[in-house]
Amino acid sequence: MHKTLGHxxxxxxxxxxxxxxxxxxxxxxxxEAAKPAQRIVSLLPSLTETVCALGxxxxxxxxxxxxxxxxxxxxxxxxxxGIDPNIESIVALKPDLVLMAGSAxxxxxxxxxxxxxxxxxxxxxADVQNAFKVIAKAIGxxxxxxxxxxxxxxxxxxxxxxSMPQYAKAQRVYFEVSSVPFGAxxxxxxxxxxxxxxxxxxxxSALGLFPQVSPEFVVRIQPDIIMxxxxxxxxxxxxxxxxxxxxxxxxxxxxxxxxESDVLMRPGxxxxxxxxxxxxxxxxxxxxxxxxxx
Amino acid sequence: xxxxxxxxxxxALTMLLLVVIGIGIGVSVxxxxxxxxxxxxRDDVAWQIIWQIRLPRTLGAFAAGALxxxxxxxxxxxxxxxxxDPYLLGSASGATLGxxxxxxxxxxxxxxxxxxxxxxxxxxxxxxxxxxVVLTLLLAKGVQHTMRLLxxxxxxxxxxxxxxxxxSLIRPDVLQNMQGFLLGSxxxxxxxxCVVMVCVLMPCLCLAWFFGSAMDALSLGESTALSxxxxxxxxxxxxxxxxxxxxxxxxxxxxxxxxxxxxAPHLVRSMMSVKNGSVAMLSALxxxxxxxAADISARSVMAPQExxxxxxxxxxxxxxxxWLMYRSQNQGGYR
Numbered sequence: 001m002h003k004t005l006g007h008x009x010x011x012x013x014x015x016x017x018x019x020x021x022x023x024x025x026x027x028x029x030x031x032e033a034a035k036p037a038q039r040i041v042s043l044l045p046s047l048t049e050t051v052c053a054l055g056x057x058x059x060x061x062x063x064x065x066x067x068x069x070x071x072x073x074x075x076x077x078x079x080x081x082g083i084d085p086n087i088e089s090i091v092a093l094k095p096d097l098v099l100m101a102g103s104a105x106x107x108x109x110x111x112x113x114x115x116x117x118x119x120x121x122x123x124x125x126a127d128v129q130n131a132f133k134v135i136a137k138a139i140g141x142x143x144x145x146x147x148x149x150x151x152x153x154x155x156x157x158x159x160x161x162x163s164m165p166q167y168a169k170a171q172r173v174y175f176e177v178s179s180v181p182f183g184a185x186x187x188x189x190x191x192x193x194x195x196x197x198x199x200x201x202x203x204x205s206a207l208g209l210f211p212q213v214s215p216e217f218v219v220r221i222q223p224d225i226i227m228x229x230x231x232x233x234x235x236x237x238x239x240x241x242x243x244x245x246x247x248x249x250x251x252x253x254x255x256x257x258x259x260e261s262d263v264l265m266r267p268g269x270x271x272x273x274x275x276x277x278x279x280x281x282x283x284x285x286x287x288x289x290x291x292x293x294x
Numbered sequence: 295x296x297x298x299x300x301x302x303x304x305x306a307l308t309m310l311l312l313v314v315i316g317i318g319i320g321v322s323v324x325x326x327x328x329x330x331x332x333x334x335x336r337d338d339v340a341w342q343i344i345w346q347i348r349l350p351r352t353l354g355a356f357a358a359g360a361l362x363x364x365x366x367x368x369x370x371x372x373x374x375x376x377x378x379d380p381y382l383l384g385s386a387s388g389a390t391l392g393x394x395x396x397x398x399x400x401x402x403x404x405x406x407x408x409x410x411x412x413x414x415x416x417x418x419x420x421x422x423x424x425x426x427v428v429l430t431l432l433l434a435k436g437v438q439h440t441m442r443l444l445x446x447x448x449x450x451x452x453x454x455x456x457x458x459x460x461x462s463l464i465r466p467d468v469l470q471n472m473q474g475f476l477l478g479s480x481x482x483x484x485x486x487x488c489v490v491m492v493c494v495l496m497p498c499l500c501l502a503w504f505f506g507s508a509m510d511a512l513s514l515g516e517s518t519a520l521s522x523x524x525x526x527x528x529x530x531x532x533x534x535x536x537x538x539x540x541x542x543x544x545x546x547x548x549x550x551x552x553x554x555x556x557x558a559p560h561l562v563r564s565m566m567s568v569k570n571g572s573v574a575m576l577s578a579l580x581x582x583x584x585x586x587a588a589d590i591s592a593r594s595v596m597a598p599q600e601x602x603x604x605x606x607x608x609x610x611x612x613x614x615x616x617w618l619m620y621r622s623q624n625q626g627g628y629r
Contacts, residue, residue, distance in 0.1 A: 078599070083474045086600050087481055088347050092326035094339050105474040109482045113346055212463070 036140025037097030037116075041079060041090055042067065046122055046268035047099040050131050053269035054146060056139045062093045068262065069270070091115070097138055122267035123209055124189045131268075149269075156272040160279050161197050168279075168286040169198035174223035174247075176213075177265065179232040181239075183213045189267040193275050199225075199282060215239045222246050225285045227264075227278065230255040254281035302572055305565065309579045313356060316586040320352030323590055325598040346484070354483030354547065355589035355603070356582040357491035359554050361544040363581015364495070365537050366555030367562075367574040368502055371509040372533040375440050379556035380541040383443075384430045384450030385423035386552075387458070388538075389545040392422025393475060394458040397468045416490060420542030426450050427534055478549035478604025480589045487547040494543040498536055499578060505529055506571015513570065551604045553611020554581050554588075560618065 041062040042048040048067040051060060057072055064085070065078045077093070080086040082104040090098065091113055098110055102119035110117050118138060122128045129150050136146030173194055175184040184190035187205035194201055202221045203211060219241045226247045228236060233255050237243050247253055256264060256277065264274045321344055322331045330348075333340040362380060369378035380386050396418040433446035462472040508529045511519040519526060544551070558581035562573055585607070592603040 080600065082470060083477060084479065084481070084600065084602055086325050086598070088343055089325040089598055091343055091347060092330065092339060101470075103470040105471070105479075106482055109484060112484060113342060 037095075037138050039093065039095045039097070040139065041093060041095040041098045043079060043082065043085055043098070043100035043104060044121070045069070045262070046128075046266040047120055047131065047135070048073065049266060049268035049270060050128075050135055051099070051139070053149060054132070054136055054139065054141050056141070059139065061095060062090065085110075087113070099135065122189070124187065124267070125192050125271075128189065128267050128271065153269060153272055157193065157196055157275045160272070160275045164197060164279055164283055165286075168283045171199050171224045171282055171286055172202050172221070173199045173282075174202050174213075174218055174221075174226050176226070176228040176232060176236065177210050179235045181213050181215070181232075181236075182210045185209055185211055189271065190264060190274075193271060193278060197275060197279050197282060199278075215242065218242070219245060224252060225282065226253045227281060228253065228255055229261040230257055252285040254285060298566075298568075301566060302568055302576075306576060306579060309576070309583055313579070313583055313586065316583060316590065317352050317356070320355070320586060320590050321348050323594050324348055325593070325600065327598075350485045350488050351480050351483045352586065352589065354488045354491065355480040356586045357488060357495055358480065358483075358544045358548045358551065359558075359585025359588075360578040360582035361491060361495055361498075361540040362551065362555040362585070363558030364498060364502060364574055364578040365540040365544070366557075366581065367559040367570075367577035368533050368540070369537050369555070370559050371513070371570045371573065372530065372537070373443060374513060375443060376560070377440065377444060377556070379553070380423075380537065381451070381552055381555065383447040383537075384426040384454060385538055385541045386426075386545055386550055387451040387454040388422035388424070388426025388429075389419035389542045390422070390475065390550060391426075391454045391458045391461075392418035392420075392542070393546060394461045394468065394472055395422075397471055398461050398465045413490060416494070416543050416546040419546035420539050422454075423542040423545070424535065424538035426454055427538055431534075475549040476604075477602040478551035478607075479602045480548055480551075480585070480592070481600060481603075483547060491543055491547055494539060495578070498540050499575065501532065501536055502574040503571050505533060506569060506574060509533075509570035549604060551585065552608040553615065554584050554607055557611050557614050558584055560614075 038059055039061045040051060040056065040059050042051055042060060043064040045064070045067045048060065048063050049069055051057065052070055052073070057070065060073060060076060062079045063073055063076050064081050066081060067073060077089065079090050079093075082101055085100070085104060085106045087106055087109055090110065096116060098115050098117045100107060100110075100117065100119060101121040103121060104119075107117055107119055118134065120127075120131045120134060122131045132146045132150050133143065135141075136143060175190055175194065176182070177184050177190070183203050184194075184201070185203040185205050185207050186192075186195060186201045188209040191201045191203070191205070202218070202223050203213065222245065224247060226236075226245070233253070237248065242248060260277055263270050264277060322328050324330065324343065324347070326340075326343055330337075330340040330343040334344050335341075365380045365385075366378070369380065369383060370376055372378070373383075393415060396415060430443070430446045430450045433449065434443040458472065462469045508519070508524045511522045511524045512526070512529070516526065541555070559573055559577040561584075562568070562576045562580050568576065585603070588603050588606050588610070592601040592606050595601055595606075
């Protein structure tokens, strides 16, 4: 009895001390985990996909509500999203690595609770490559393997690009990310893929990654091809002047299902699939453009 | 008189008892269920969940609710207006703008546990809230006209809200933080946030109690209050500062949580007729109890998922406000 009581009091003191030290000192945590992570929580779909691409899918114990690829993770418990990560559920899973976006809520809260949190928010190819490297290190995948995986993905994108016919190149493209409308500029990973496929993005990188576009701007530029999620098409046609856009009138608009949009929007291992989708669109729509004139 | 006093004490004690029960429930409910409480002595993680997550957030929810309840009671007493509320006076939007500005310049995360960051954010939220209330008062040319005051509050709220949106638009890295902020939540309250809120709450309660009788005199009209020797100017300045400080502190820790400040004093008044000083104390208790209850429901309604508590209070509080309007219409209505 005495022993239990003593144990409890000792524990209470320890935890109270710990809690106050943690609360009052700004603690910086070493990012490198000493040994490879075995229980991973990922709170960003692109990071979930990267973990799986590195062959550690079975080490995931929890994911955010938006992660949906690959199929095998569908049964994993959901920990909320970037705005509302469920702190208690995450801690209860006893993860030795939490992957999340730096802008997500609760990063510091999770760190102050003693968890190892890696913040990664890939926005371009270099970031994706870096995410591969950092995650590989944290989960104990040799860097030569992760490098090879990355080179492999890169080579496939290049292959897709070189296999495209010449008439499908140099198309001026508007890629809409959301119906606000936000578009993907040259400097976003979507823009980078487009660039590698030989397309010209109508949104220059100076505007930022995903700039808000004024409807008038697009009408003035008259893009050759528009890429948009199928849910946003109706909204797009309703914008003043847009129904008469040349690309709209001549049917050079590619719509993507929500599954395809997931592929396109996530800067992770599925950039190859994304490049394939975009290249299909470019080839198909440029052919439609080339034919009537010939 | 003495039975009134006894009633008050009984009421306060009942609420305190409810708060204690609420804290008990708050510690036992959560995504990982009651098991965490059962295993608290055996399992390190369960121990951490209880001491580091559930307890601070439960106490924090109570403290934030108490701050908002107190702010509401003071605003209603000061403006002699039953609809005065930190939200309707624009001060919450002002606090939001302050936090947005701080985030844009500082670039940090508003849920950082560092106590200095907490105090700094509380400071900017306070300044923002104060600015908004002063602006509202200037626009309304005083507190005499209910309609003008509320309209001015709405206008200030909308303009400041728009400015905060603009900041998050030009600084996309702040966008998600701000979104989270608008979706008020008690889920991220740690011990440091708790300490800040309690440190602000205690002196504010004392000051409110001190100015209680002055507010009573004011409720009889300005000239009566003046003839009773109430230093109106000083009182107004102190109370406006208190409203801004309490709102700012709560908003900086939890984000926007609507209607607790409005509902708490109304509930107190509908249950008993007491003087302003007691209304302030009891409203703080009531506000704490309301947000504590809301926090517990937010955790358990969709468990193991969680609902942001701000959504819950907005829906429930909005309903309450509608009911209040409907009832007052039947009784002749607010002018």
